[in-house]
Amino acid sequence: MATQATGVATVPRPAASLPAGLTLRNRQVLAKLGWGVVSVGLFVGIWEVLWLIGWADPKLLPPPHVFLGNIPDQARFFNTATRWQIGVNPADGPSPYEAVAITIGATSMRVFVGLAIAAVLSITIGVLIRYFGIFEKLVLPTITLLSPVSPIAWLPVAIFIFGIGNAPAIFMVVVALFFHMVLSTISQIDNVSRNFINVARTMGATKRQIYSRVIIPAILPQLLIVLRLNLFGAWMVVLVAESTGVGFGLGQVIMMARNTFNPSLVFFTIALIGLLGFLSDWLLRILQKRLLYWVPDTGGVLRGL
Amino acid sequence: MASDAYVAWSSQDAVVCRGVGKTWAEGTERAHEALRGIDLDIAPGEFVVLLGPSGCGKSTLLYLIAGLERQTGGRIWAFRDPVEGPSPDRSLIFQETSLFPWLTVWQNVSFGLSIRGAKEAERRAVAKEALQRVGLAEAMDKRPDELSGGMRQRVAVARALAMRPKVLLMDEPFAALDVQTRAKMQDFLLDVWRDSGASVLFVTHHIDEAIALADRVVVFTARPGRIKSIIPIALPRPRDPFSPEAEALRRQLTEELRSEVDRAFAEQEALAAE
Numbered sequence A: 001m002a003t004q005a006t007g008v009a010t011v012p013r014p015a016a017s018l019p020a021g022l023t024l025r026n027r028q029v030l031a032k033l034g035w036g037v038v039s040v041g042l043f044v045g046i047w048e049v050l051w052l053i054g055w056a057d058p059k060l061l062p063p064p065h066v067f068l069g070n071i072p073d074q075a076r077f078f079n080t081a082t083r084w085q086i087g088v089n090p091a092d093g094p095s096p097y098e099a100v101a102i103t104i105g106a107t108s109m110r111v112f113v114g115l116a117i118a119a120v121l122s123i124t125i126g127v128l129i130r131y132f133g134i135f136e137k138l139v140l141p142t143i144t145l146l147s148p149v150s151p152i153a154w155l156p157v158a159i160f161i162f163g164i165g166n167a168p169a170i171f172m173v174v175v176a177l178f179f180h181m182v183l184s185t186i187s188q189i190d191n192v193s194r195n196f197i198n199v200a201r202t203m204g205a206t207k208r209q210i211y212s213r214v215i216i217p218a219i220l221p222q223l224l225i226v227l228r229l230n231l232f233g234a235w236m237v238v239l240v241a242e243s244t245g246v247g248f249g250l251g252q253v254i255m256m257a258r259n260t261f262n263p264s265l266v267f268f269t270i271a272l273i274g275l276l277g278f279l280s281d282w283l284l285r286i287l288q289k290r291l292l293y294w295v296p297d298t299g300g301v302l303r304g305l
Numbered sequence B: 001m002a003s004d005a006y007v008a009w010s011s012q013d014a015v016v017c018r019g020v021g022k023t024w025a026e027g028t029e030r031a032h033e034a035l036r037g038i039d040l041d042i043a044p045g046e047f048v049v050l051l052g053p054s055g056c057g058k059s060t061l062l063y064l065i066a067g068l069e070r071q072t073g074g075r076i077w078a079f080r081d082p083v084e085g086p087s088p089d090r091s092l093i094f095q096e097t098s099l100f101p102w103l104t105v106w107q108n109v110s111f112g113l114s115i116r117g118a119k120e121a122e123r124r125a126v127a128k129e130a131l132q133r134v135g136l137a138e139a140m141d142k143r144p145d146e147l148s149g150g151m152r153q154r155v156a157v158a159r160a161l162a163m164r165p166k167v168l169l170m171d172e173p174f175a176a177l178d179v180q181t182r183a184k185m186q187d188f189l190l191d192v193w194r195d196s197g198a199s200v201l202f203v204t205h206h207i208d209e210a211i212a213l214a215d216r217v218v219v220f221t222a223r224p225g226r227i228k229s230i231i232p233i234a235l236p237r238p239r240d241p242f243s244p245e246a247e248a249l250r251r252q253l254t255e256e257l258r259s260e261v262d263r264a265f266a267e268q269e270a271l272a273a274e
């Protein structure tokens, strides 16, 4: 693992060591990666130094080389839940690495399924609210009332309705995103340029065509940004849901680590979650670029400042 | 509007306005009278320019004729039929660029056809023809944000032309362009207008633009906009902007406008002071 580097000095200088003949795009990506390594390396280095001089108690704040040093040892703890679920002889369960993979897969699946359901549901409801006046009158007040409720308050409801397993965790993700994504969809619709709508009207577009051909493409960019911002929220609630025993997953591992007083396991899991959050944001960014090829990239302008 | 209010107009004029007024937010305390008592006839194939100070209701009148907004007084007919909503017969080119950024240039131009469910081959052919007329056939597959401001306005013109409108309503389409580009665009617009046979109602606050283009110039008063005077220009095109006739017109129009611009300013200051 890259983060095993134990100090700033061992981290390669990002830009200087680039082989010649790379395209500009690849150089930029490499440079970005390099700076990522430097940034994490700096953080890790400080932590290790604090441990070396004895300021960081390894029983409470074990430095990275400790909690990343023995991955199979940590991975043992990922096994329990799957073994319970499979319900067979403990020795027959998946190997420790498989158990880690299964746990990561389960949590990520909940995040992405929840995100997808929340996106489709809230955009549909938001559009229907603006499309049908009667639907707005019936539905919008309730949504507005419920939107400030913390997703944590929904946890008991999730367990009452869905028991344990994937469903309550996915439900939590959906609930955490749904309400304000509906409200955000509505405000995006209200902000669509009048000119766009009027152009379609002068060309004889029906209300349905105006919604499908103009309003939805016009609001997609902002909605995807909202979705990306909510991605981290989704990661947070999914851990909360898992940690209260709706099933196995990274949240459950953290809770177990807390109960058994195992700081190494806590930090190992935190590192995993950080990495996963970063990777999923990167995935959504790619999706955004693919889907919204027409949105100009303003990043270059900002970097030039 | 109920069908018993349907009253056909007797003449074949492209657009007829009788006593047209518009008060925004009528009946509320924010009511705001933009237009009052507009009587205006536009003949088929005629080029009419609206000239007036900022905020006098020029855009508002175009919106009413396009059918995008309802007038609060008077009546509007287009080719004998009362205007009761937007129609592909009357294309409006907006003051701000309004190309859809998620469509390519040719898809933008053929948007109206796709609304009617035309096949891709037909849409491409029509888009190509319209883009050729505005000299942008090579830009078919570009995206709007890859074009310059002038090119974008030409695409907007092509999009309007692709609908084969009988009335072309243009709201300061060249306002954002530099003087040379604007002169080119005016020449090109006159060509397009002659080919299409459509009536054009063109809004500007550039006196030179009015002199270069118009069969008749309609000068508006400051808000609430009323027609102050209608000045026919019988000069043959292309017109020499430095001919004695053009100079005389320039002086006349400047004189007509000056007092209105002063009034508009005084009023806007008074409003701001409230």
Ligand SMILES: Nc1ncnc2c1ncn2[C@@H]1O[C@H](COP(=O)(O)OP(=O)(O)OP(=O)(O)O)[C@@H](O)[C@H]1O
Pocket: B024, B025, B032, B033, B034, B052, B053, B054, B055, B056, B057, B058, B059, B060, B061, B095, B205, B223
């Ligand atoms: N949608 C609207 N709602 C309320 N008031 C409006 C609206 N559109 C325009 N107005 C008001 O109507 C008046 C006329 O506006 P309009 O846009 O027609 O002016 P204009 O002659 O086109 O001005 P400019 O040359 O600056 O474009 C203005 O005072 C404006 O504030």
Ligand SMILES: [Mg+2]
Pocket: B058, B059, B060, B095, B171
């Ligand atoms: Mg205007």
